[in-house]
Amino acid sequence: MRILVCVKRVPAVGSRINVTDDGQQVDTAHLGFTTSPHEECAVEEAAQIVEQLDGDEHAVVVLTLGPEASTEQLRYAASVGGNEFALVMAEGGLDWDPQRTAVAITSAVRELEAAGGQFDLILFGNESADGGNFQVGIRVAHALGRPIVNGIKGIDPHERGFTARRETDAGYEVYELEAPCALGVKEGINLPRYPTMKGRLASRKAQIQVLDCTADVDAGGQSRVRLHRPPERASTTVQLGDSAAAAPAVVDLLDELGVL
Amino acid sequence: MSAVAVLIDHDRGVPSGGALEALTAARSLASDLNTDLVAVILGDGDLFDAHGADLVAACADYGAAVVHCGRHSFLADYGPDAWGTALAMFVEAAGPVAVVAAGTDRGAEAIAQLAARTDLPLVANCVNVSPASSLADAPSGPAGGDAWHITRIQWGGSLLEDVTLTSTLPLLTIAQHSIEAEPCEGGPVPAAVADFEPDLGPEVQQTLVRDRVTLAEGVTLSTAPVVVSGGRGVGSADGFAPLEELADLLGGRVGCSRAVTNNGWRSHADQVGQTGTRIAPEIYIACGISGAIQHWVGAMGSKNILAINIDPEANMVTKAGYAVIADLHEVVPAICDEIRRRRDRPS
Secondary structure: OEEEEEEOEEEOOOOOOOEOOOOOOEOOOOOOEEEOHHHHHHHHHHHHHHHOOOOOOOEEEEEEEEOHHHHHHHHHHHHOOOOEEEEEEOOOOOOOOHHHHHHHHHHHHHHHHHHHOOOOEEEEEOOOOOOOOOOHHHHHHHHOOOOEEEEEEEEEEOOOEEEEEEEOOOEEEEEEEEOOEEEEEOOOOOOOOOOOHHHHHHHHOOOEEEEOOOOOOOOOOEEEEEEEOOOOOOOOOEEEEOOHHHHHHHHHHHHHOOOO | OOOEEEEOOEEOOEEOHHHHHHHHHHHHHHHHOOOOEEEEEEEOHHHHHHHHHHHHHHHHHOOOOEEEEEEOHHHOOOOHHHHHHHHHHHHHHHOOOEEEEEOOHHHHHHHHHHHHHHOOOEEEEEEEEEOOHHHHHOOOOOOOOOOEEEEEEEHHHOEEEEEEEOOOOOEEEEOOOOOOOOOOOOOOOOOEEEEEOOOOOHHHHHHOOOEEEEOOOOOOOOOOOEEEEEOHHHOOOHHHHHHHHHHHHOOOEEEEOHHHHHOOOOOHHHEEOOOOEOOOOOEEEEEOOOOOHHHHHHHOOOOEEEEEOOOOOOHHHHHOOEEEOOOHHHHHHHHHHHHHHHHHOOO
């Protein structure tokens, strides 16, 4: 089985996100980077599926589109179960719009499949942590003519394809997809492993294939003007107490709000 | 027609809260464009027999002049391909001037399927939409060069992004809880009903819901009037017992932060935050939660927030409307006792 996982490098933000003076991107001067959380879980899920299979012809291929520094996220994936790695260079340092991103990833998938064979399953994160455009995976899957269901928090492979579970408010829905297909996964599908020392060492040697499929990709119809922080919520905190003796004041508040 | 169309995402006939918010936002957009608001509902004959009248009445309450009911046996339950294909057929036949959906799982997914099928741009999680000024004069849709100015959320709401949208047919989702669902002033005007039958092939069946499992009855995290959440400060899975008790007393639900699910103390289904559930209770009681930005964006839709924390400088405390600066392990049981004491007291 061959599984492709598409991941995105995003800033590891703290308690406040600052924007550069030109309003074009998150100020990352003092920030590290990480893999967008849904996608980190997608890598783990692919690794777990492949590890359960007999034989050694299986592979987890990890693809990212981003600046050259995104190799850091590919190497991380190598330390937690990824086997093959490809980078589509999106220079300029800025986020691409979702249509353009989807076109470039679609050509990258075609190029990878032409060389290594069809992917039985393509995993995306439900949405990226930063842009949150909720569409790239769906656009790519549609362009490739493969079914996709988003919001997946459970995957069971079987002979003909995959059973997928999608969380709802009250429980979950079950979907049955035949391979080849795609799924958009959400954090909570698993608890991603930490890299082992051996994994870290091996990841340094991982070969990263650089794909050039961005030359003819036009920008889509959505274009960034600027990023900015929302107005702070007016926060005069009313302190109801500094011990368990505050309980009556809390219950008064609950009563006032009509939830008692 | 050139109306603003809203996809009503529903679960077997019950519209999502987001769908009503999307109707509210789209009504204001339609008014800006000086055009009608219409709704699109997808289902099969049985679904419309059981819920059609209620769904149409709800759309009329929110100002829809026409409710387009797409009927097909493959629309008996939800499926992204079936919904996306049916929506694309509606767009082709009816020629709306914009299509709006809720930023819910189903709303966002179905309209992304439409975007993929039509190769049109889709702006997700909008909080403010200003159509191109000349649009009102161009009933067939915005002229190629006229951009819409839109503000949308990034990072789950920690940042806003102003974008321009250039499209022959703007597709938008409305960020959940960014607008209060409000029926029309002055009561509903009866909506006309227009049936259409999308031509769906068997290929859409592959992504239909096959089965479902119900784990929780009653109130859910996203609809609970009270959410009592615990963070790292709770200390262990067992430490959640008093929080469970408080939530039970108030008819609410227990939530948690990402630190808690990462420690395996609670299921991810209980996680409040950017990658968990977005809540909007009457009051959010955050116990021992520091308030990382990813957690805050899931909780900020709450009408009131009470933080219980030993650290007066914690983000959650400084952003909350109310705070108790003390150990949650002492405060939460004391609140439970106080509630029971008052309830037992003869009135």
